[in-house]
Amino acid sequence: MVELPAPSRTRNAAATRQAILDAAHNRFAKEGYDGASLREIAADAKVDAALVSRYFGSKEELFVEVLNCAPDASDLFEGTLSDFGTRVATKILDDRDVDQGVEYLLIMLRSASSLAAAEPLRRSMRTHFHDPFAAWLGGPQADVRARLAGDLIMGVCMSQAITSDHDLDEEGRASLRSRLAKVLQAAVEP
Amino acid sequence: MVELPAPSRTRNAAATRQAILDAAHNRFAKEGYDGASLREIAADAKVDAALVSRYFGSKEELFVEVLNCAPDASDLFEGTLSDFGTRVATKILDDRDVDQGVEYLLIMLRSASSLAAAEPLRRSMRTHFHDPFAAWLGGPQADVRARLAGDLIMGVCMSQAITSDHDLDEEGRASLRSRLAKVLQAAVEP
DNA sequence: TGTAAAAGTCATCAACTGTTGACTTGGGCG
DNA sequence: CGCCCAAGTCAACAGTTGATGACTTTTACA
Structure with a gap:
């Protein structure tokens, strides 16, 4: 040839x-x-x-x-705290341009079951997400608030990954977005 | 012998x-x-x-x-709606007696990465958790509220599974429990 | 008791995994 | 040009996986 x-x-x-x-x-x-x-x-x-x-x-x-190589998820921290809920909710749910931060979240949740990957994963999660997040939040019990918000984000992303958004129409997605914003805000506010 | x-x-x-x-x-x-x-x-x-x-x-x-064989997670639905947050929060975080419902949640999140398991998993999630949950909630946008609460529960359980509670002291856990209760309640209430 | 089907076991297959060592190729320096 | 070490390739390894067909053992029924 x-x-x-x-x-x-x-x-x-x-x-x-x-x-x-x-x-x-x-x-x-x-x-x-x-x-x-x-x-x-x-x-x-x-x-x-x-x-x-x-x-x-x-x-x-x-x-x-x-x-x-994971980014510091610093794009989540550009803005005010009072804005956090809506900002992150739109970023997560408008997944058409899956940005880097969410991609790394996917790696984490898809590898959570592996015993070999568990320890590196935990460390990376702390240093790249949880710790800077808590530092940015500040205030009382910042680590608890950071963890709860992080868990919520993870759960929503995971649900998206599993269901592939098969089961929600456009109105439902809008409703989900606004409610997620509210709940997320409740999680991070002191 | x-x-x-x-x-x-x-x-x-x-x-x-x-x-x-x-x-x-x-x-x-x-x-x-x-x-x-x-x-x-x-x-x-x-x-x-x-x-x-x-x-x-x-x-x-x-x-x-x-x-x-998954149970219908009906134990989450025994009680009032106004009680939901604290009830589920304690059930999740007091994991010493891991009950059946949480066990099945573990199966789901640990198998989320597998392509072969994805479809059966999605179906089971709907029929055994999401649908009865939404039906129990009732009210406007019950499916959205059910999904959001479910995602939060999943995220917290997953975080527990990954970190094995290495990084939270007793006071932190108490704080997490009360805050989770609050956020969870915000997720389910109309 | 005798027998046939159910219940359980054994050996084996083909495919795939991560990893290693010996090999070949390439480009830059003298 | 000619060398030489880095860059890349090939083949093979030992282990594990899911699955299958032939085999043996037990149970139950006539």
Whole structure:
């Protein structure tokens, strides 16, 4: 047959490493830690499977590396506290442009069942979400308020992930959005 | 050697079938759909692994059967609506006696990542939890209120499952309980 | 008691997993 | 150009998984 149109990639360790990282991110978000296989990830990154183990040592280390790239969810903290409920509710429910923060939430909830992933997951959750969230909230029992709001966000995202929004019409979604805003606000306010 | 002290079990198809079902329930709750293996389940039920496939056809059908045994979560509905928040909050957070309803919630969240388990899971969630919950709530937008409360419960349970309550002292837990009660109440009230 | 079907077991299959070691290819430096 | 180490590939491993067909054991009925 003809030659491959373009090798399209000169050898570049940093670039392929990043490609693997991106592919792993997507797969982990879609299928969870156990469900995603190194071969799938490697195929997505257009790389041999052996290279993944070679670069990151093990699947678990790759997972940790992916979690370490998580953003600080700082976009949730741009705005006033009194605005928090509606702001986050719209961000979560208007999922058409699934932004980074929610993607990482998906990784977490999809990997919660894995024993190997549990410990890295817990640590990442604290450092990237809970702690900065509580610090931003301030006030009395900030950690409890942060945890409760975080649990609510997680639950809603998870429900979305499971049901794929099959069972809610447009009016229902609007109602859900406003009510979620109210409840979320009740969770974070001192 | 001596004889086995007691074969301890006459051949009884219904009993072994139930034993398999119980073992599957526990394993699915602990490790999720993908994580639990038929051999583990069979070992727990003191049964050959082949028998599981023989009785239930496939792992997925076994999973469906387990979900079909889920209680209607009717214990959440014993009491007044104005009492709902505190009642459920204490039930969830005093997890020492993990009752059946929460166990099934564990199965759901631990299996949420599995593609094979997704559809049966969604159906069971609706019929065993969401629909009767919404019916019990009544009033305007009962389905939205039921979903939001359910999502919150799921998120809290999941957070518990991940963190194993490592990071909250006794005072914090009390605070979490009262606040969860308040937020939960805000979610269900019209 | 004798026998046939149910209940349970065994061995095995094919597929897939993460990981490793030996190998080949490529590009930059002298 | 010619070398050499990094970058990438190939094949294979040991383990586990779900599933299947042939086999043995028990129970119940005539």
